[in-house]
Structures are given as C-alpha cells and as structure tokens.
Amino acid sequence: MTDPQLPTHLIHHPYQPPAGFVAPQPAVHKASTVIFENVAAMRARQWLDKSSYTYGLHGTPTTFTLEERLCALEGGLQCLLVPSGLAAIANVSLSLLRTGEHMLLPDNAYGPNKTLAHGELAQFGIGHDGYDPMSIDDLAARIRPETRLVWLEAPGSVTMEFPDLVAMVRLCRERGLICVLDNTWGAGLAFRPFDLLGDGALGVDATVHALTKYPSGGGDVLMGSIITRDPGLGMRLKLTHMRLGLGVSGNDAETVLRSLPSIALRYQAQDRTARALARWLAEQPAVAQVLHPAMQGSPGHASWKALCGGDQGEGVAAGLFSVVIDPAHGQEAVDRFCDSLQLFKIGYSWGGPMSLVVPYELPSMRGCATPQIRSGTVVRFAIGLEAQADLRADLQQALTQAFGA
Structure with missing residues (x-):
C-alpha cells in the first residue's frame, strides 16, 4: 500500500542540490509564491530595488538577469519587462499622462501606439496629436502648454524615414518634455539612445523595445522592455508596472537570454x-x-x-x-x-x-x-x-x- 505520508514527503522533501553549479546559460526560475525563512524576513524584504524577492510577479533571478543585460545592451540603468512591445508603450503612456494632458506622436509611428491614443487614452481624457517626423519646426509648433510626452521613432514604421533625433531630443529638453524612443529598430546596436552624441550630454529619457524582434531572434516570443537612466522616472514607471500586474514567464525570459549573445x-x-x-x-x-x-x-x-x-x-x-x-x-x-x-x-x-x-x-x-x-x-x-x-x-x-x- 502507498505510504499515506508520501504526498507530504514529496512536497516537503529535505534535499537541496549543492551550490556552485555554473553553466553558460542562466538557470530558469519560475515562481508565483516565494518562500520566506520567517515572518520577520517576509516583512523586511524589498523588491523595488531588486535587493530581494517577494513574489514572482516582482522578479526572479532569471528576469533580473535579463533586465540587467538589456540595460547593458541599450546603455540604461533600470529595466522593466512586459508581455509585448505594445505593453511597454501602454505602460509608459499610462504612467506619465493624466487627464487633461497631451502627448505627441510621429505621423509614421507604430500603428498600435496610435490606436491606443485614439482608444483608451482618449477615453481617459488624454489628448494627442501627430507631428511630421521630418520637420523639427512642425514638432515645435504642435507643443502645447499641457503637452507632457513626446514619442520618437527612428526610423518610422513602414516608410522608414529617419528623423533628426538629436534635434528632437534637444527640443524636448528645452521645453521640459519627457521624450521616449521606440528603439526596436536600433536594438541598442545601431546607436546609443541614452548617449546620442557620444559624450554623455544628450539622450532620450526612456526607450521601449519589442524584444519580440531582434533580442528574441526566433519569431516565437512576445516580450517588451522599458529602459531608463533616471531613478525617479524609473520608479514611476515601475510602480505603474506593479499596479497593472505586468510580468513575463521564466521560460520566455530564458529564451531571450539564450538569444542575446x-x-x-x-x-x-x-x-x-x-x-x-x-x-x-x-x-x-x-x-x-x-x-x-x-x-x-x-x-x-x-x-x-x-x-x-x-x-x-x-x-x-x-x-x-x-x-x-x-x-x-x-x-x-x-x-x-x-x-x-x-x-x-x-x-x-x-x-x-x-x-x-x-x-x-x-x-x-x-x-x-x-x-x-x-x-x-x-x-x-x-x-x-x-x-x-x-x-x-x-x-x-x-x-x-x-x-x-
């Protein structure tokens, strides 16, 4: 007859594998529940600064590793992983815009970014306009007192026009506007979005990246990232990320980690x-x-x-x-x-x-x-x-x- 205590023994088996296993690819950690040593440890742990783990949605060793490697790829300091490139766009706009405020999109922007602006953002009372991506004067003319966010793409979707990104970022700096670049095309390889001039003096405030594309490389993963260098902006985006309940699977994170090299x-x-x-x-x-x-x-x-x-x-x-x-x-x-x-x-x-x-x-x-x-x-x-x-x-x-x- 089967031991009646077997199910308990299988769940609470005391064996722990020895430490020190090192291989070319990081381990895959999958969890919703994270176990704490005691109540004091549970109350003391903090996930916002990545110093520890509290719940699978807030990070695992696998997702933290991918985030840090993506920061290295694009030149950022903080990274958030989301289920798609579009989710990254939505996270940014929902975090940075409030009712009565306004954003600007290049006329050749990724189509779903426009659709989000016409749909949910408009329903929340957030305004938007398109601007000619090849005209710095048109961008300047469309900035309103209530404008808070400028989206950039280099190059534009489908028609591939490459804007004067340096001039546009300078304009945003002069007007006190947050500028966010869809960096999926550049992928951290064509140029450095946070250091456009090579001297550390000029860069975008944040990037979104459809990791579905080059970082995945296999046409089989949906994932996105948001990368920043400013701690305050990074925390603002992270809190929205937490409140929206966004997360990615450990297996998908593993696939991107395997492809990055x-x-x-x-x-x-x-x-x-x-x-x-x-x-x-x-x-x-x-x-x-x-x-x-x-x-x-x-x-x-x-x-x-x-x-x-x-x-x-x-x-x-x-x-x-x-x-x-x-x-x-x-x-x-x-x-x-x-x-x-x-x-x-x-x-x-x-x-x-x-x-x-x-x-x-x-x-x-x-x-x-x-x-x-x-x-x-x-x-x-x-x-x-x-x-x-x-x-x-x-x-x-x-x-x-x-x-x-």
Whole structure:
C-alpha cells in the first residue's frame, strides 16, 4: 500500500542540490509564491530595488538577469519587462499622462501606439496629436502648454524615414518634455539612445523595445522592455508596472537570454543582406522608390548617417526596408507579387530567421502629407537569415510573375 505520508514527503522533501553549479546559460526560475525563512524576513524584504524577492510577479533571478543585460545592451540603468512591445508603450503612456494632458506622436509611428491614443487614452481624457517626423519646426509648433510626452521613432514604421533625433531630443529638453524612443529598430546596436552624441550630454529619457524582434531572434516570443537612466522616472514607471500586474514567464525570459549573445551577429548578417537586396530592387523597373535609411536618397539618410554611420564603413542598420511599387501596377498586381513569393512569407513582425513581406495602404496610415514618399503601393520586407542569392532569386521570379519584369 502507498505510504499515506508520501504526498507530504514529496512536497516537503529535505534535499537541496549543492551550490556552485555554473553553466553558460542562466538557470530558469519560475515562481508565483516565494518562500520566506520567517515572518520577520517576509516583512523586511524589498523588491523595488531588486535587493530581494517577494513574489514572482516582482522578479526572479532569471528576469533580473535579463533586465540587467538589456540595460547593458541599450546603455540604461533600470529595466522593466512586459508581455509585448505594445505593453511597454501602454505602460509608459499610462504612467506619465493624466487627464487633461497631451502627448505627441510621429505621423509614421507604430500603428498600435496610435490606436491606443485614439482608444483608451482618449477615453481617459488624454489628448494627442501627430507631428511630421521630418520637420523639427512642425514638432515645435504642435507643443502645447499641457503637452507632457513626446514619442520618437527612428526610423518610422513602414516608410522608414529617419528623423533628426538629436534635434528632437534637444527640443524636448528645452521645453521640459519627457521624450521616449521606440528603439526596436536600433536594438541598442545601431546607436546609443541614452548617449546620442557620444559624450554623455544628450539622450532620450526612456526607450521601449519589442524584444519580440531582434533580442528574441526566433519569431516565437512576445516580450517588451522599458529602459531608463533616471531613478525617479524609473520608479514611476515601475510602480505603474506593479499596479497593472505586468510580468513575463521564466521560460520566455530564458529564451531571450539564450538569444542575446548572438544578437549582434544576426543584426549584422540581416543588415548586409537587406542592403544588397534593397540596392538590387532599386534597379528593377516596377520599383519606384526604395525606403532604407542607409541608402542615399532615402528620406532622412543624412540623419541616419550622422547618428549610425560611424567614422568609416557603411554604418549600422536593421534588416528592414520598404519599396514603393510604381502606381502603373495596381493593388491586384502588388498582391500577386506578394503571393508569388516562396521564401518570403506573408506575416507581421521581424528580426527572426525567416524573411517576411507585407503590403500596406499608406494613405489610410498617415495624417500628414508625405511628399518624401513617391506615389504607389508600399511593400515592406523583413530580411531573415536565408542565403542572399536565394532571396534575390525569389524576388526575381515574383517580380516576373506579377509585373512581367
């Protein structure tokens, strides 16, 4: 007969593995409940400064390790992990804005950031406006007495315009505004968001980062981060994070930790392939314009070069670019082009091993005029880790099928 005390013995078994186990990857700690030695220890523990553990939602050794490594990646001092890039955006806006206040978004911002502003934030009485990301004067003109927060993207979503980030951050400093950068494209590798000039004198107040993209690298994790350098701002964001009950799983944190050591290699490889394909596509008759900040003539190229170009070589850029298909080819032909691709799969996101493609209807996404973008249908490519020659051959056969060239 089974020992009636066996269930208790299995739960309260006295064995503890020996200390001193060290391996290349950090251990995965998963917990909701955290055990305290006694009541005094429970009352004494503090999680806000990461000096100890109180509850799984407030951090484990695994999530604390990931947070510190992400700080190293982007040059920050405090990091919060959230379930997605959009959750990071929501955490920031909900923490920093109150009823009657106002924020500014670049017209080419990540779409869900705009949707959040139109939806929940508007319902809470928080106002917003879009600004032309290529005009510092337009940004300055749209600042109101009640403006508190300016969102920045470099480059912008889908159309890839690279703003004068230095001038925009300076303007925010002069006006006493908090500026937060969506740094998913830069990923901590293209430029240093908290040290834009290289002398420690100028940087953004916070970044949000969709770790779903390059830090994960596998197209299989949803996670985001918020990184700051100012302790007061970091604590304000952390308290909102706590009140919203945001957290990530230990297994997801492990996956990102496992991928981080190779992020620079993957970023560079995808950058090389993306530039080669972008240059080739620029020569194709059906392509009216290529939108890649590292390419001469692309909107904001000079700003990209100043921030990401470096003293020598070609600088740094993500493996992401868009093309504008000549308006002589209608939407049906563009859709046929995307459907004809074999290696490029139709799907959102980027930064993973598989190349992706998505067509966009630009007029429905913009509130400001876009004279820098030629007429036609925008198609965005996210380059994976496939062989460059294979991707080029795939593009060639799809161009032939859809456009006859």
